[in-house]
Amino acid sequence: MPKETFFNLPAEKRDAICETAVTEFAAHPYEQASVNRIVAQAGIAKGSFYQYFENKKDLFLYLLQIMGKAKLDYLTPALQNPAQHDFFTLLRDMYRAGIQFAIDYPLYAEIGKKLLASKDDPILADVIEANMPAAQNFFAPLLLQAISRGEVRADIDVAMFSYMIAAMHTHVVEYHIDHIDPTYDETMMATLNQFIDFLQHGMGVENET
Amino acid sequence: MPKETFFNLPAEKRDAICETAVTEFAAHPYEQASVNRIVAQAGIAKGSFYQYFENKKDLFLYLLQIMGKAKLDYLTPALQNPAQHDFFTLLRDMYRAGIQFAIDYPLYAEIGKKLLASKDDPILADVIEANMPAAQNFFAPLLLQAISRGEVRADIDVAMFSYMIAAMHTHVVEYHIDHIDPTYDETMMATLNQFIDFLQHGMGVENET
DNA sequence: CTAAAATATGACCGGTTGGTCACATGACTG
DNA sequence: CAGTCATGTGACCAACCGGTCATATTTTAG
The missing domain is CATH 1.10.10.60 (Homeodomain-like)
Structure with a gap:
């Protein structure tokens, strides 16, 4: 301090x-x-x-610490009514908040990215250890709830998907920053919706119903 | 040199x-x-x-350069008959090769990870620029082929999914290294198969056929 | 106006960095 | 043996690092 x-x-x-x-x-x-x-x-x-x-x-x-507070402000609205929406809607809102945060505070996002990249630095070990599992531990209960609700397949490895969902969040944000014109909100939402749809239904051809 | x-x-x-x-x-x-x-x-x-x-x-x-050659040796078998197998089988073989490479050459994998993390370093800019698009440019034609074969949904953003497939590869490898006992090959294959299945069918509950 | 407390300053410290260079050592050649 | 050329060596260099500290300046209080 x-x-x-x-x-x-x-x-x-x-x-x-x-x-x-x-x-x-x-x-x-x-x-x-x-x-x-x-x-x-x-x-x-x-x-x-x-x-x-x-x-x-x-x-x-x-x-x-300042960054964390700022990011929390972006995420809080999405997490307001966790029981209100289904898992994938919640996920979409969170991803969207993360993208918007990175657009509004590109330097913060860059610092976060670099921090994540250098997470094995001994001098920063305490910070990392204190905050890193947060992302995964955050998604795990959400996943379990979604499974019990019948929104997510029950046969998935929760630990692995918590990890991957957190990791994919990072890359979705990065992709948007690097490739999508931030002024076109519709493009961002379209791409994001497509990605969430992929999470839910996969990228394979859909079975005939 | x-x-x-x-x-x-x-x-x-x-x-x-x-x-x-x-x-x-x-x-x-x-x-x-x-x-x-x-x-x-x-x-x-x-x-x-x-x-x-x-x-x-x-x-x-x-x-x-040495690392690249070593990694290529691991990937080549998976790419031998690109027309032989469907897209997701090919992807599974590639992911598996990547995991096996990281298990056999953990230091190489660590160097690769750190390189990816510091890709905005000006002194390494040329290396990165020369090799980074490779991953995405590699997956894009495979995706297009898979779409034309009817294996992958035609409505996906190819550029984005090329990017995400490459990014997810990194994290799948990292997850295995950090969480899976490398001696239990079956566990690795089970987790990997589950992930590939997710890529194909999503993590949402399956529609009734 | 003075004294004390808070704040501003940059020379300085030991240590590390990537890189150089004059010179020592060794090996091959005639 | 002498001479040439490849190789080995560590002291040395300027630049930079994070951090300190005695001192100068400013602000506050009585």
């Missing part, structure tokens, strides 16, 4: 520092990100930085 | 250096990997290293 000195700063200066830091961590993974570059870009002295933060990790964890 | 001096080395010394380097690049992404550590671990002088290789990148690209 940053020191009190940091929170005593005028809000605009605080935000400027955070913005600079976000840019740095979006451009370089944690280990490559440079405190020197951050202070130079933010126009503050090296010594000041260490009056605001314990160290590089302190700043990084603080940013992750 | 390494210098002639490197290839003049006794094979065992050459292999020892490569093995050390592979270990280093499996433990650290390219930018973090240290030439100093490699030479220390391999028991050669720093100067010698630069008599063998132009620079760090030279060594890394050489290792990637």
Whole structure:
């Protein structure tokens, strides 16, 4: 957690520092990100930085915390009435929220992506271990509920599909960011609906009913 | 490409250096990997290293080349008779080959994973750009063929599913490595078959025929 | 106006990086 | 044996890293 000195700063200066830091961590993974570059870009002295933060990790964890809150704001509406909709609708809403988050906060999304990629870094191990299983542990009960409701096949390996659903979420977001014009909301929804339909019915030719 | 001096080395010394380097690049992404550590671990002088290789990148690209050949050996049998089997059987064979490769060469797999993760590194941009579209461009024609054969739904976005199939391949491999006991081949095949079945028929409850 | 407390600063530290280079050692050749 | 050429070597380089600290400046309080 940053020191009190940091929170005593005028809000605009605080935000400027955070913005600079976000840019740095979006451009370089944690280990490559440079405190020197951050202070130079933010126009503050090296010594000041260490009056605001314990160290590089302190700043990084603080940013992750802010990011987590922002992302939660996007996901919460989708999770409001978990019993209201069927599993695949819920999944679609969550994927859509994730995509929208990445569109609105591309730098946050980039940091998250890089973090996921460097999850075996020992210095970040505690953060990862604390938050990584979250995604899978989150989907597992949803899957079980969906099975009991008769929405999802009962013969699936829940652990594996929790893992894959979380992983696919990442890649769906990435695909949209890299390939879909973010201004065309309909295209995004069309592609997403198609993908959710695939999750439900597969990509094989449908059996004649 | 390494210098002639490197290839003049006794094979065992050459292999020892490569093995050390592979270990280093499996433990650290390219930018973090240290030439100093490699030479220390391999028991050669720093100067010698630069008599063998132009620079760090030279060594890394050489290792990637070796890895590529090794992986191709695993994939070739699955691709032998592309017209013989249906799309999903082909996909299963490819996924299985990928898993087996990761089991037999865990360090190679780790390097590949880290490379994929750091694909926006400018110094490696050329390698990535040269090989990354390969995966997607590889699956796209297969998908088109499968559609024309009536094995895959004709209404899918081929570009997106090429991307997702390649991405899912990575995660299926990762899941197996992290969660499945590599000695129990049946477990692996059972999980894999289940996943392929999901790709074909989805995870939703099946329609009554 | 003064004293004390908070904040800003950049030179500096030890350590690591990728890479170089003058030189030592060894092996082949005449 | 002498000479040539390939190979081995580690001290050395500039650049950068995260982090410290004595000191200068500013703000606050009495």
